[in-house]
Amino acid sequence: MEFVILGKFRRRPTKDTPVQANKLMEEAKKEGIKFVKMYWTLGRYDTAAIVEAPNERAVMKWGLAMSEILATETLVAVPRDEAIKWL
Numbered sequence: 412m413e414f415v416i417l418g419k420f421r422r423r424p425t426k427d428t429p430v431q432a433n434k435l436m437e438e439a440k441k442e443g444i445k446f447v448k449m450y451w452t453l454g455r456y457d458t459a460a461i462v463e464a465p466n467e468r469a470v471m472k473w474g475l476a477m478s479e480i481l482a483t484e485t486l487v488a489v490p491r492d493e494a495i496k497w498l
Contacts (some may be wrong), residue, residue: 413447413488414470418458418481424442439473457481461488 420428436446448461458481464470468488474483 412464412466414462415486416458416460416462416470416474417456417486418453418460419475419483420457421480422484423479424457430479435473435476435480437463438476439469442469442472444469444473455480456484459482460488479485 412490436444441445443465445463446460447463450459451457452459462470470485474485478485
């Protein structure tokens with residue numbers, strides 16, 4: 412399954428913030444989560460990530476672990492061609 416995860420920093424990021432996030436991302440890999448793309452963004456959200464995961468449970472578990480760093484909004488992503496077939 413694919414997901415889009417939007418994040419807003421809970422506090423101003425420091426040089427240590429990426430270090431903390433990297434540790435949690437390594438833990439997420441053990442749950443089968445693959446980080447396809449990661450961005451820092453301007454606007455309403457500070458980060459955006461495209462991830463592949465085996466199920467919603469794995470993504471929710473990672474989101475809870477990240478909650479000290481980021482407030483997140485997670486969207487299930489369906490490839491456009493697949494969604495069009497449902498019309």
